[in-house]
Amino acid sequence: MSSENERPNFRESRIPTRLAPAADVTEEEYQVARIHQGLVLLTTGIGIFVGWLMFHQKWVVISIPIPGPFTSPAIFGVVFHVAARYCFSKASELKTARLRMYPEYKRFKVASEAFARDAEENSNHP
DSSP states (O other): OOOTTTSOOHHHHTOOGGGGGGGGOOHHHHHHHHHHHHHHHHHHHHHHHHHHHHHHHTSSOOOSSSOHHHHHHHHHHHHHHHHHHHHOGGGGGGGSHHHHTHHHHHHHHHHHHHHHHHHHHHHHOO
16 A cells, blocks of 8 residues: 555645646647647548549449448548558557646646736735
């Protein structure tokens, strides 16, 4: 069992316990993860477009039990998506608690700092 002194005390720092994992995230780390997420979506969209183009130009004809115009785009979209998830692996970090909670933590910090400034200004006025 660990004692109370070994665990970080977030009450002293006034960070809500549920937002504590996001406290060590940097803005750059979060932005990289968001860029990777966007690149995964872009690559998937390109894959769907390539599949659609291949189907309509009759360059590649794939016949499986999916309705005709959706066969090639679906296959190419899935293949490109899997490849993109492999290439842009930082996108999956957005599902972790530390990056998922970062926007809320950032809003909390901005509000907390503004509240502290206002409280300090109000305490200085007679």
